[in-house]
Amino acid sequence: MQRIFFVLCLMLFALTACGPTQFTVSDPWARPALARGTGAAYFVIENPGPADALIDAKSDVAETVELHKTVMAQGDVMQMMKMERIAIPTGKTEFKPGGSHIMFINLKRDLKAGDTIALRVVFQNAGTFDLQVKVQER
Numbered sequence: 001m002q003r004i005f006f007v008l009c010l011m012l013f014a015l016t017a018c019g020p021t022q023f024t025v026s027d028p029w030a031r032p033a034l035a036r037g038t039g040a041a042y043f044v045i046e047n048p049g050p051a052d053a054l055i056d057a058k059s060d061v062a063e064t065v066e067l068h069k070t071v072m073a074q075g076d077v078m079q080m081m082k083m084e085r086i087a088i089p090t091g092k093t094e095f096k097p098g099g100s101h102i103m104f105i106n107l108k109r110d111l112k113a114g115d116t117i118a119l120r121v122v123f124q125n126a127g128t129f130d131l132q133v134k135v136q137e138r
């Protein structure tokens with residue numbers, strides 16, 4: 001009985017699933033920031049396929065661009081960790097403040113609200129995506 005229920009669920013899911021059928025990276029944005037300081041970029045990933053991983057990020061906007069994850073360290077302190085890769089499971093993954101992000105270190109110029117910055121992100125399976133990151137207050 002349980003098995004039949006499971007199969008029914010799968011069929012229902014297949015009929016009603018309306019997510020994207022291809023890997024997408026959408027809504028790239030960054031907070032305003034100052035030259036020589038740090039900044040961060042965020043976006044939403046929809047991965048309809050098997051687990052993937054973000055493996056690289058590049059931008060001319062900063063001296064250094066890193067993949068960061070935010071973790072809870074000792075004493076409930078939020079700490080950012082540089083990652084070589086960030087796992088992207090099947091489904092929706094949101095890079096956001098307090099979570100995973102692309103870190104800009106030593107910005108070459110101010111990031112002002114209304115600006116757009118170019119950011120290239122590379123995934124192990126899905127490949128390379130060139131993003132136009134909108135600078136905005138959120």
Ligand SMILES: [Cu+2]
Binds near residue numbers: 081103
């Ligand atoms: Cu960071």
